[in-house]
Amino acid sequence: MSLLLFLLLGALIGWYYDRTITGLLIASLLGLAWQTRQLLQFERALRTDNFDKFRYGEGIWEQLFSRVRFDRERGRRRKEAYRNLLKEVRKSTDAMPDGAIILNSRNEIVACNRAASVLGGLKRKKDRGQRLDNILRDQSISALINASNFDQSIEVASPVRDGDWLNCRVVPYGVDQKLFLLRDVTERVRLGKMRRDFVANASHELRSPLTVIGGYLEALSDDDELPPQWEKPVQQMRSQSERMQQILAVLMELSRLENATSASHEEAIDVGSLINKVLTSLPRQPGQADISTKVTCSTQLLGREAEIESVLVNLLANALRYTSADGSINVSWTHDTDGASLVVEDTGIGIEAEHLHRLTERFFRVDRGRSRDDGGVGLGLAIVKHVLVRHDAELDIRSEPGSGSCFRCVFPASRLDKSVS
Amino acid sequence: MEASDLGGHISKRYNKDIEELRSSVLSMGGLVETQLQLAITAIVSGDSELGIQVANDDYKVNKLEVSIDEECSRILAMRAPAAGDLRLIVAIIKTITDLERIGDEAEKIGFLASRLAAMDRPSDSYRELKNLGTHVLHMLRDAMNAFARLDVQEALEVVREDDRADEEYEAIQRQCITFMMEDPRSIKRVMNVTWAARSLERIGDHAKNICEYVIYMVQGRDVRHTRFSDVAESSND
Numbered sequence: 001m002s003l004l005l006f007l008l009l010g011a012l013i014g015w016y017y018d019r020t021i022t023g024l025l026i027a028s029l030l031g032l033a034w035q036t037r038q039l040l041q042f043e044r045a046l047r048t049d050n051f052d053k054f055r056y057g058e059g060i061w062e063q064l065f066s067r068v069r070f071d072r073e074r075g076r077r078r079k080e081a082y083r084n085l086l087k088e089v090r091k092s093t094d095a096m097p098d099g100a101i102i103l104n105s106r107n108e109i110v111a112c113n114r115a116a117s118v119l120g121g122l123k124r125k126k127d128r129g130q131r132l133d134n135i136l137r138d139q140s141i142s143a144l145i146n147a148s149n150f151d152q153s154i155e156v157a158s159p160v161r162d163g164d165w166l167n168c169r170v171v172p173y174g175v176d177q178k179l180f181l182l183r184d185v186t187e188r189v190r191l192g193k194m195r196r197d198f199v200a201n202a203s204h205e206l207r208s209p210l211t212v213i214g215g216y217l218e219a220l221s222d223d224d225e226l227p228p229q230w231e232k233p234v235q236q237m238r239s240q241s242e243r244m245q246q247i248l249a250v251l252m253e254l255s256r257l258e259n260a261t262s263a264s265h266e267e268a269i270d271v272g273s274l275i276n277k278v279l280t281s282l283p284r285q286p287g288q289a290d291i292s293t294k295v296t297c298s299t300q301l302l303g304r305e306a307e308i309e310s311v312l313v314n315l316l317a318n319a320l321r322y323t324s325a326d327g328s329i330n331v332s333w334t335h336d337t338d339g340a341s342l343v344v345e346d347t348g349i350g351i352e353a354e355h356l357h358r359l360t361e362r363f364f365r366v367d368r369g370r371s372r373d374d375g376g377v378g379l380g381l382a383i384v385k386h387v388l389v390r391h392d393a394e395l396d397i398r399s400e401p402g403s404g405s406c407f408r409c410v411f412p413a414s415r416l417d418k419s420v421s
Numbered sequence: 422m423e424a425s426d427l428g429g430h431i432s433k434r435y436n437k438d439i440e441e442l443r444s445s446v447l448s449m450g451g452l453v454e455t456q457l458q459l460a461i462t463a464i465v466s467g468d469s470e471l472g473i474q475v476a477n478d479d480y481k482v483n484k485l486e487v488s489i490d491e492e493c494s495r496i497l498a499m500r501a502p503a504a505g506d507l508r509l510i511v512a513i514i515k516t517i518t519d520l521e522r523i524g525d526e527a528e529k530i531g532f533l534a535s536r537l538a539a540m541d542r543p544s545d546s547y548r549e550l551k552n553l554g555t556h557v558l559h560m561l562r563d564a565m566n567a568f569a570r571l572d573v574q575e576a577l578e579v580v581r582e583d584d585r586a587d588e589e590y591e592a593i594q595r596q597c598i599t600f601m602m603e604d605p606r607s608i609k610r611v612m613n614v615t616w617a618a619r620s621l622e623r624i625g626d627h628a629k630n631i632c633e634y635v636i637y638m639v640q641g642r643d644v645r646h647t648r649f650s651d652v653a654e655s656s657n658d
Contacts (some may be wrong), residue, residue: 126570131444134569137451157458159562162555264470264477 002059003031099182107131107145107178119182121160132180145170145180155185165189200255203248210248214241243377250379254362257307257386268300268417269308271333271342278312279331282320289323289346291316294332297340300417307387308342314380315344315407323348327404339412347404356397360385384409391415435500439509442492443569446513446520449485450565453520453527456482457561457624460530461554464617465547469538475531482524486517505638512638516568519627519634523561526620526627533617540610549596550614553589553621560586560628567635576632577653586625593618 007027014023038061046068090113093100099116101109109127117124120136127135133142138156150170158164167185170178217238220226226234272295279291301308312331319329327347334341351359355366363378384407388395392412399405430436456475463472493514496502502510537547560579567575597611597618636644 121566123570126572130569131440133451134444134447135566137447137454137565139448139451139455142448142451260470262474264474266473266477 006031097184101132101180101182103132103145103178103180105176107133109135110177116180116182119158119160119166119184141168144168145178155189158184158186196255196258199251200259203251203255207245207248207252210241210245214238214245217241247377247379250377250383251362254379254382254386257383257390260390262392263303263307263390265302265415267305268302269305271295271301271308272298274305274309275312275331275333278309278316282313282316287325288320289325289327289329289348291319291329291331294330294334297333297335299335299340301340301391301411302415302417303391304387307390311384311387311409312342312344314384318380318407319344319346319348319405322346322405336410339410340416341411342409343406345404345406350401350403350405351397351399352401353399356399359397360395438492438496438500439506442489442496442513443509445485445489445492446516447565447569449482449489449517449520450561450568452485453482453524454558454561454565456524456527457530457554457558460527460534461551461558463531463534464537464554465551467534467538467542467546469535472531472534472538476528476535479524479528482521486521489517490514508638508641512634515634516631519630523624523627526624529620530617533613533620537610537613537617540613547614549589549593550617550621553586553593553618556582556589557586557621557625557628560625561631564628564631564635567632571635571639573636573639576635579632580629581653583625583629586622590618590622590625 007024010023010027010030011020012023014020014026017023042061042064049072094114096113096115099113099119101112101116101120101122104110108129108131109122111128112120112122112124114124116122122135132145136156136159138159140154140156144152144154147170150172153167153169155165155167158166164184164186165188167183169181171181172178217234221231221234221238275293275295279293316329316331323329323346329347330343330345332343332345334343351366355364358364359366360381362382365378385395388409392415394410396408396410397405398408430439456478459471460475462468463475493510497510500506560582563575563579563582566572567579594615597615600611601608630645633644636642
């Protein structure tokens with residue numbers, strides 16, 4: 001509107017001097033100059049975010065300006081709200097007792113909470129963009145974050161405090177992001193160690209008094225002057241104390257296995273001849289099932305021969321105990337897809353599915369009434385399990401009540417001797 | 422030089438090569454840390470099997486050293502790096518040598534642990550070895566952290582810590598001499614202890630060397646064989 005008036009004024013002055021067109025031209029050039037100046041100032045005001053010096057006048061410039069100011073104000077308020085929200089979220093993640101680290105697809109640290117920096121020794125600002133396994137350099141951690149299945153968790157020694165233990169796991173989220181979680185499990189690890197130490201110490205302490213008792217009972221039962229009414233009780237006491245000594249020996253063996261690290265790869269075991277050796281030395285009684293063998297794998301196993309032998313003895317003793325004379329037992333050592341497995345299969349009474357996962361617990365018995373008197377200690381499968389853990393192997397038990405059980409010890413390829421095959 | 426500077430090449434491939442190289446050095450560092458930790462545990466808890474395992478696993482460290490060395494030569498030949506990158510490669514070549522030496526010392530300690538486990542143990546079960554061992558383990562860990570973060574302050578901290586390791590080593594040595602004078606029958610055992618302490622002390626020196634390479638890498642200054650106070654002073658400018 002004002003522009004039109006201005007142009008008209010220019011034209012009028014031009015008309016007065018008989019130069020209408022020139023007047024109009026000069027007026028429009030002045031108008032253009034003014035608009036250009038406005039535009040430049042507007043641009044500068046936008047750029048420097050400073051509207052104080054900007055004289056917007058009226059008309060389109062005022063509208064434009066108020067529009068921009070309104071949007072800016074709204075944006076600022078929204079940003080403020082987001083910032084507050086973010087602060088709250090950060091505060092709450094910092095309050096979490098577990099460490100959480102956000103990783104991108106290249107396993108670089110995007111962000112972490114306070115617990116993560118305390119537990120893992122991370123520096124929150126400095127380590128952003130650094131690969132996590134550059135800072136937490138434990139080999140198992142780098143294996144964990146590069147693994148494709150996320151349902152495993154591992155325990156590693158704390159890089160910050162000696163003697164502390166951390167549980168680590170990875171949770172995938174978003175497109176290609178991962179959340180790395182750290183939890184302080186020092187207490188739990190310590191408790192487990194206390195339990196193991198207790199069992200080891202208690203067994204050790206009980207052994208010496210039992211030896212004394214057993215010695216006297218042995219002397220008593222050999223004594224000719226023992227009154228006949230005492231003969232049977234002394235005999236029973238003696239057999240029970242022997243049984244207790246046997247249990248203690250097994251318990252001590254168990255805690256040794258539990259405390260020891262992974263078995264060395266130095267000894268190469270010829271499993272075929274080991275099976276034969278065990279079968280010939282196994283005490284056999286009449287009325288027991290026949291044992292057949294099948295050895296198709298000639299590769300030698302790397303580990304401790306004495307321990308693998310005890311696995312075989314325990315599995316065979318169980319098979320014999322629960323299989324009647326007309327049944328059959330089969331021992332085999334065969335190649336797998338990758339690795340090899342030692343299998344003891346029987347056609348005995350079998351085990352119900354609900355008991356299978358508890359079989360390797362100490363002193364667990366499927367049938368409380370049975371098997372106490374036939375010499376079983378209740379620790380055989382616990383020993384089997386721990387020996388296998390020490391040899392990186394897994395125990396796979398399948399069983400059907402009435403038709404038999406199958407105990408399969410699966411050894412990985414890394415436990416097989418590759419030099420001879 | 423900052424960590425972000427390493428990613429500043431036009432060739433993405435080059436960026437990736439350098440980043441991978443750095444990570445593999447750090448993972449070698451992680452392996453050496455584990456080896457050292459296990460070796461210390463073996464000696465303190467008298468676990469001969471663990472000691473043997475550490476000694477047997479040393480080949481992994483050696484293998485990593487060879488492969489990282491090869492990769493360094495490859496990058497030198499193909500990319501002809503300059504300035505910061507060149508310093509990084511040079512520092513890596515030196516760092517892995519020291520890491521490999523630390524691995525060797527850990528192997529030695531593992532071996533000594535298996536030997537000591539067979540002999541009678543003192544009542545404190547080698548507490549002083551444990552203290553020295555934990556100290557140098559922390560030095561090594563901090564040195565690798567300084568390497569990962571290109572952090573000169575952290576590196577200087579480790580250089581400072583080396584004096585304490587030397588002091589502890591001397592104290593152990595003095596103690597061992599006393600033992601040997603008191604009871605000549607223990608000489609064989611105590612000699613093994615001094616060897617283990619010596620190895621730990623050497624590990625401290627290697628960790629210190631690594632930190633000096635970190636300072637060289639970041640600031641381009643060679644601070645070997647200079648007094649600590651001079652180093653710290655000029656690092657603060």
